[in-house]
Amino acid sequence: MYKRIIIYFTIIFSCLLFNVASASNHRTKKKTRFPVGCKPIGYKFDLYNVIFTPSTKKYLQTVYFIRNKSNRTIQLLQANDGSDPYIINIDGNIKPYRWSVLSVSENKIKYICTNYDKRKNKHRVISCQNALQICEFPHTRFGTNHRGTYWLTLNKSRRSAINATRFHGILLSDPKQKKRKIHDMLFPDPKQKETQEVRI
Amino acid sequence: MKKYVIIFICLLLCPLSIYAKKAASTSEHYGLGLCNKVGYKCIRMKRGTTWRRMFPDPRERDLAQRLNRSDTYLYRGRKIVIPNDFQTINLKNISPFPLKIKSPNEKLIIVNQNLLALAAYNPNGDLVFWGPLSSGKNYCPDIRRSCRTITGIYYVFNKKGYQCRSNMFPIGRGGSHMPYCMFFYKGYALHGSKEVRGFRDSHGCVRLFTRDAKWLNENFIDVINSSGNKGTKIVVQRLKDN
Numbered sequence: 454m455y456k457r458i459i460i461y462f463t464i465i466f467s468c469l470l471f472n473v474a475s476a477s478n479h480r481t482k483k484k485t486r487f488p489v490g491c492k493p494i495g496y497k498f499d500l501y502n503v504i505f506t507p508s509t510k511k512y513l514q515t516v517y518f519i520r521n522k523s524n525r526t527i528q529l530l531q532a533n534d535g536s537d538p539y540i541i542n543i544d545g546n547i548k549p550y551r552w553s554v555l556s557v558s559e560n561k562i563k564y565i566c567t568n569y570d571k572r573k574n575k576h577r578v579i580s581c582q583n584a585l586q587i588c589e590f591p592h593t594r595f596g597t598n599h600r601g602t603y604w605l606t607l608n609k610s611r612r613s614a615i616n617a618t619r620f621h622g623i624l625l626s627d628p629k630q631k632k633r634k635i636h637d638m639l640f641p642d643p644k645q646k647e648t649q650e651v652r653i
Numbered sequence: 654m655k656k657y658v659i660i661f662i663c664l665l666l667c668p669l670s671i672y673a674k675k676a677a678s679t680s681e682h683y684g685l686g687l688c689n690k691v692g693y694k695c696i697r698m699k700r701g702t703t704w705r706r707m708f709p710d711p712r713e714r715d716l717a718q719r720l721n722r723s724d725t726y727l728y729r730g731r732k733i734v735i736p737n738d739f740q741t742i743n744l745k746n747i748s749p750f751p752l753k754i755k756s757p758n759e760k761l762i763i764v765n766q767n768l769l770a771l772a773a774y775n776p777n778g779d780l781v782f783w784g785p786l787s788s789g790k791n792y793c794p795d796i797r798r799s800c801r802t803i804t805g806i807y808y809v810f811n812k813k814g815y816q817c818r819s820n821m822f823p824i825g826r827g828g829s830h831m832p833y834c835m836f837f838y839k840g841y842a843l844h845g846s847k848e849v850r851g852f853r854d855s856h857g858c859v860r861l862f863t864r865d866a867k868w869l870n871e872n873f874i875d876v877i878n879s880s881g882n883k884g885t886k887i888v889v890q891r892l893k894d895n
Contacts, residue, residue, distance in 0.1 A: 536755075537755070538754040538755035538756065538757045538761070538774075538778055539754065539757070539761070539763055539888055540890065542804070542890045542891040543804055543805050543891065544891070556805075558806060558808075559806065597810040597877050598810050598811075598836070598838065598839050599838055599839055600807070600808050600810075600883075600884075601805055601806045601807040601808060601837075601838065602805050602806040603803065603804065603805025603806065603807070603838075604805070
């Protein structure tokens with residue numbers, strides 16, 4: 454009798470343990486979701502650096518959501534490769550597993566990722582690809598009074614970063630632009646087609 | 654017993670002295686860094702001196718005010734820097750910005766808070782104008798928070814003439830005079846002021862000499878419009894100690 458009870462008890466206990474372990478494992482392996490409408494486009498990793506090249510060409514104003522996926526604070530330092538006439542000088546620190554939002558109105562911005570090394574007491578260049586997750590909202594709409602290139606918000610959770618961006622008065626996915634795109638897909642402009650054919 | 658009293662007083666005064674030192678360092682006038690440089694000297698003001706009495710020649714007055722980044726009242730004991738010979742210097746000589754940069758292909762204004770100066774470049778990258786400024790201070794007691802000027806790239810979206818006034822400051826009332834204001838981000842603007850003091854002293858706006866603001870407003874700044882102009886670009890650079 455006792456033996457059976459002990460066997461049942463060990464089975465139930467082991468099941469419980471397995472469940473807890475799998476849940477925690479799932480939590481750590483859980484893939485971070487980008488905000489709805491945010492796509493991993495408009496940037497590229499070049500060696501250790503990250504280069505932001507907005508995908509919107511007509512109205513050059515876009516928003517990037519950047520997440521630090523490493524467990525250390527990452528410092529983003531703006532790199533000037535000599536092609537710019539001026540230094541914008543907007544650096545930012547992103548804490549572990551936090552989101553930051555960068556508003557961009559330039560054709561190209563290059564950042565170096567660094568990490569503070571406590572032992573050597575200096576900053577160490579690290580690969581941005583291993584430290585950052587980036588996505589872009591391709592159909593944003595800004596008011597005239599807050600266009601530009603600047604940090605909209607730093608070190609927030611995903612939800613708070615979205616809320617902070619909306620608080621600034623920015624439409625993350627402009628319905629007009631979306632409609633226009635769908636319309637263009639359904640009813641392509643015949644003139645444009647002709648020009649394409651000529652090019653071919 | 655006396656010893657304890659003296660020690661107590663010393664302890665009491667120590668933090669006060671540190672605070673006073675900090676306050677002095679934050680409000681130090683810009684031009685005084687040139688005191689020990691060749692070609693410049695510093696003089697202390699006497700009672701009753703004004704810019705006009707000190708420099709009757711308008712050209713010399715303008716240069717001295719730009720060097721000191723200030724056109725405010727010269728109180729007794731205030732130190733200002735002046736060049737030994739006004740004939741050898743001109744506006745371009747004393748410019749803290751390069752006279753030529755790589756062509757930006759559009760009009761550009763650079764606001765450098767470390768130099769307390771602003772530069773205006775034409776689309777070819779030539780310096781057409783520079784002038785002193787006073788940007789946001791570290792702490793504003795009336796709003797109880799930091800009021801440093803925001804940094805980044807912005808575009809001018811609105812400008813007004815001499816009658817421009819603030820909706821917010823003084824707190825609760827508004828009505829502060831901001832002649833020739835040029836708004837670039839929400840309520841932040843470049844505007845003229847009678848209080849450009851040679852250190853960062855504003856609520857976040859960028860204060861300029863009124864004559865400079867007038868020139869920029871009327872001759873340089875373009876505002877966003879429906880014909881495709883997206884407004885003059887303004888680059889506000891970061892503070893060094895930030």
